[in-house]
Amino acid sequence: QSVLTQPPSVSAAPGQKVTISCSGSNSNIAKNFVSWYQQLPGTAPKLLIYKDNERPSGIPDRFSGSKSGTSATLGITGLQTGDEADYYCGTWDNSLSAGVFGGGTQVTVL
């Protein structure tokens, strides 16, 4: 059971938009920055979003992040087949004094 809650899967047609929710609590998301990671099949995770809504260099603006209270959201617009991957939210939990992740969301492009 992950500390952060994500939907197991989302899907949409190419060119469409998907959003992935990440639900936490006052000890984690509400108090710390949220990051989002993309994991393509057979590869290591890669940072997509940091500090709730910042994109590292090289990440297209089709990817966006937002946060409100104890929840965060990743948005992907203009969906491409290359976006098929698992996406994880992550943050720090002040009560656990540890990093925490969501269970991951598999994105499928129909």
Added chain:
Amino acid sequence: EMQLVESGGGLVQPGGSLRLSCSASGFTFNNYCIHWVRQAPGKGLESVSAINTIGTNIYYADSVKGRFTISRDNSKNMLYLQMSSLSVEDTAVYYCAKGGPYCNRGLDYWGQGTLVTVSS
């Protein structure tokens, strides 16, 4: 170019021990918190441990407390994870990941991982 290279994984029997290493290059190692994150086969990411820049603040997941020890050698740009009393539940790919100047920041670069298999 930033690089994190893990090593030391392999097959170990339940109850055994293993030491993982992570070699860092391409950035000022002693300026960043470094994490170990693992992923069991077919499962999600689990934070295992983190260590601050000078090794004075160390964090562990409850699942590994008392069995795993994280350490770093800033003179060698190396991170370590000493694992003992291993169980089948510890079977996973272990990644080292670069954090921020403080351990509560995101992980902006990950190594390729090393596989630990605990089996008799």
